[in-house]
Amino acid sequence: MAETDEAAPPTDQLGTMDLTTDTSLNHAFSDRVLIRSIVGRPDGGAGLAGKRVRVGGWVKTGREQAKGTLAFLELNDGSCPANLQAVVDAGVAVPKKLVAMGTCVVVDGILKIPPPPPQKQGTKQRPQRIELGVEKVLHIGEVADPAKYPIPKRNPTLEYLRDHLHLRSRTNTIAAIARIRNALAFATHSFFQEHHFLYVHTPIITTSDCEGAGEMFQVTTLINEADKNPNPQAKQLGIPKKKDGKIDYTKDFFARQAYLTVSGQLQVETYACGLSNVYTFGPTFRAEHSHTSRHLAEFWMVEPEIAFAELNDAMNCAEAYVKYLCKWLLDKCLDDLQFMDDKTCVDRLRMVAETPFVRISYTEAVKILEESGQRFEHRVEWGIYLASEHERYLTEVQFQKPVIVYNYPKGIKAFYMRLNDDLETVAAMDVLVPKVGELIGGSQREERYEVIRERILEMGLPLEPYEWYLDLRRYGTVKHCGFGLGFERMILFATGIDNIRDVIPFPRYPGRADL
Amino acid sequence: MAETDEAAPPTDQLGTMDLTTDTSLNHAFSDRVLIRSIVGRPDGGAGLAGKRVRVGGWVKTGREQAKGTLAFLELNDGSCPANLQAVVDAGVAVPKKLVAMGTCVVVDGILKIPPPPPQKQGTKQRPQRIELGVEKVLHIGEVADPAKYPIPKRNPTLEYLRDHLHLRSRTNTIAAIARIRNALAFATHSFFQEHHFLYVHTPIITTSDCEGAGEMFQVTTLINEADKNPNPQAKQLGIPKKKDGKIDYTKDFFARQAYLTVSGQLQVETYACGLSNVYTFGPTFRAEHSHTSRHLAEFWMVEPEIAFAELNDAMNCAEAYVKYLCKWLLDKCLDDLQFMDDKTCVDRLRMVAETPFVRISYTEAVKILEESGQRFEHRVEWGIYLASEHERYLTEVQFQKPVIVYNYPKGIKAFYMRLNDDLETVAAMDVLVPKVGELIGGSQREERYEVIRERILEMGLPLEPYEWYLDLRRYGTVKHCGFGLGFERMILFATGIDNIRDVIPFPRYPGRADL
Secondary structure (H helix, E strand, C coil): CHHHHHCCCCCCCCCCCCHHHCCCHHHCCCCCCCCHHHHCCCCCCHHHCCCEEEEEEEEEEEEECCCCCCEEEEEECCCCCCCEEEEECCCCCCCCCCCCCCCEEEEEEEEECCCCCCCCCCCCCCCCCCEEEEEEEEEEECECCHHHCCCCCCCCCHHHHHHHCCCHHHCHHHHHHHHHHHHHHHHHHHHHHHCCCEECCCCCEECCCCCCCCCCCEEECHHHHHHCCCCCCCCCCCCCECCCCCECHHHCCCCCCEEECCCCHHHHHHHHHHHCEEEEEEEEECCCCCCCCCCCCEEEEEEEEEECCCHHHHHHHHHHHHHHHHHHHHHHCHHHHHHCCCCCHHHHHHHHHHCCCEEEEHHHHHHHHHCCCCCCCCCCCCCCCCCHHHHHHHHHHHCCCCEEEEEEEHHHCCCCECECCCCCEEEEEEEEECCCEEEEEEEEECCCHHHHHHHHHHCCCCCHHHHHHHHHHHECCCCEEEEEEEHHHHHHHHHCCCCHHHCCCCCCECCECCC | CHHHHHCCCCCCCCCCCCHHHCCCHHHCCCCCCCCHHHHCCCCCCHHHCCCEEEEEEEEEEEEECCCCCCEEEEEECCCCCCCEEEEECCCCCCCCCCCCCCCEEEEEEEEECCCCCCCCCCCCCCCCCCEEEEEEEEEEECECCHHHCCCCCCCCCHHHHHHHCCCHHHCHHHHHHHHHHHHHHHHHHHHHHHCCCEECCCCCEECCCCCCCCCCCEEECHHHHHHCCCCCCCCCCCCCECCCCCECHHHCCCCCCEEECCCCHHHHHHHHHHHCEEEEEEEEECCCCCCCCCCCCEEEEEEEEEECCCHHHHHHHHHHHHHHHHHHHHHHCHHHHHHCCCCCHHHHHHHHHHCCCEEEEHHHHHHHHHCCCCCCCCCCCCCCCCCHHHHHHHHHHHCCCCEEEEEEEHHHCCCCECECCCCCEEEEEEEEECCCEEEEEEEEECCCHHHHHHHHHHCCCCCHHHHHHHHHHHECCCCEEEEEEEHHHHHHHHHCCCCHHHCCCCCCECCECCC
């Protein structure tokens, strides 16, 4: 935090600082200092007493001691959960109201440690926080009618905030989640870059369907065009159709039916089969009418793909990656984590960061569940999908640590997963963690041409759309594996937040796509 | 590269290495060594002579000296542009053909420097490359019928490769572009993280239209549903309609008309007005029937947004960011850059990394163009859009360095750009660079409620869809600015590649969305 010492003397203009003389990263291209660079110091900012700085932020709470004399503003600029108290005394000419919550201000002043308040007998003196003695108010962005400010002062619920997406980043919880999400995203890139994976941008618009199932959104320019000139009499849209009554997609933008991707896996495999180690990290989509707290129509996935590697390598990579994320958060976001309502999240991250993951086969997992004496809603027997209650029993009750379940029955898994020698199971693996259950799903991919061709047919899928995928097996096939991590699930795990709609900035779900 | 010394002794199985003992990053979760960790060393791998390693890769070229005796394989695993030569002698039992281009092999062997060939009189002895004496072939992924391998041996054109997206990453040029693209993506995150910007995932599916213009793709589940049960007699799709004949979007997935985003700017502004410094980096879309070498229907944009900052800060940030990208590439990807057909790209990157950008107003730019004596296709006068020919004249001919043009006429720019005091221009800026012209477009945003409201009306736009955007100005408004960098344009600039379809892994354009 030594950069703060470099803070240039404030000027009257915002943003006039020359970048070439700005050696302080904390300025971030304007001549204010981030509040984090003051109050985020190990000494709470005490060592900066006497320094002259410019800060900007939004008023969290403000009060005037007596009209027009002394104002105290708790300022937050989003750089950290803590506020900086700014004190504006009567000597500072202030043209407008300052104290309303949500007001934006930019001020120059001198950092100081205020004199201790009169000490009550028997109480322990708390160290005084650093505060800013304001010398000049440079900008006020008023809240003209504070009664109409959409964010209530006292603990708005997360549900309420979902109806005010454009302002919710100003609240403590959503801001903390945003910083944690940012940290996890950069940690993701750092991890894979350190391990020599190449980031590949797989397509959002696709003409392939990864799973051979799943509801997909359609991407089109046809109906918008048709809708421009409606004809109420004809009761017919001007959408081009073929003789059989079906839509003629040769007239659509891509000359065929196109969708939003449900996974970048199949496409990223084409890059793994040439560049060895790759990953994709981007948005994926499901058009499922699911109203649960665990599903979104638009969500982000991290999908690494490793060539020259088998299922065990995928498990090693997944475990190392999840541990890396946990350590990163504990290192960079402890203040935000400690701010969360879920007071167990720091311990949970520590446990996962430090504990070797249990690895058991699906068959062993089913045996454990059968012998658990537990009454599950969904009956347990070999061959079933593991339900969330089963997964959480394994990781939360049985082992109380992360669990990797591998070698699933082929009947419940996708065609591209490698058939094991028993011909009954495939080399799939899921990583289960406390709080969210399944965090990661992955597999070794079937690299044998004859076997995967048979599997496609066996599952009743047409071969034609997969010819390009089969080519990867026809021409220089390679053993490879990969997995997908649901990025929002990782954030739920880290923060203890219950509803997935609160951990993505702009949640999309049935009936809602605000902004 | 010291990690290579840690290489564990090869075993018979792929992927059996225990992660806990794997201290070598170059393994990347399988027990092979990346070819880059051998041939990418400053000594070309010479210092590793005598080491036992496992490598995997695809055969670039292979030849047999005499049937079944001695085979030479140029292996590439995508980790760097250079190949490693593997020599398989008669002592190694090989069940199948090895030498066909595209064959995948995993081999164990000992690195060695071959004896120099007999020296011709008068020629200078070239240092011998390190090669791998193969002891065991662990895996062969055959190209069963080499005549059918879709990638021709000799210089396939980039245009030809566009018809074989799933295999083109195995070619030298596309692989080099992939590594450069990866480096630029990680450099982007590194730059903004170092400067304390938070990465915000703005939505892909949106119900807002950033520019109030531009062709957008529609996202729907309506017609797919209707198309499942066509009725050729009725000549009517089962799409729900309102009385006026228009489609009833309340029945669509999001209960209203939804689109693919054209920019994350407006949404990321909501986070800037709470968290100060943010950026978004994600896919954006245009449904324009544009068949040029400069346009894609799906492309990636980097859009930072800085609060408490003005136009000059945006220019400083843009210049620092572009310079950072150039330096990063020169530092990390020199071998790939030198591999490009465009032999000027290294010099161009150096020039941009080292040269202060020229900054001129739009008015000055027009004056320079008018007085240039140049015959332009598009007539120059104050008030016009600058065409690509004008932009390239400024940056390539007039200044021969990057140029930032600022303060454009308000009539040709978007409603959200801040009106200057002259009431004629807005605080917009474009960064122009040689080779591609406009690389970045940005502006200070209009933070004054009354002014932006007036601008929306002046441009004939409805107020209602922008009420949330106006709220940012109603409640604690802040001066802020930002810009967008077209990520593929940056890659065109860096690589000298001519067609944008070759610098994105899966290009989408009218009529094509392969895979």
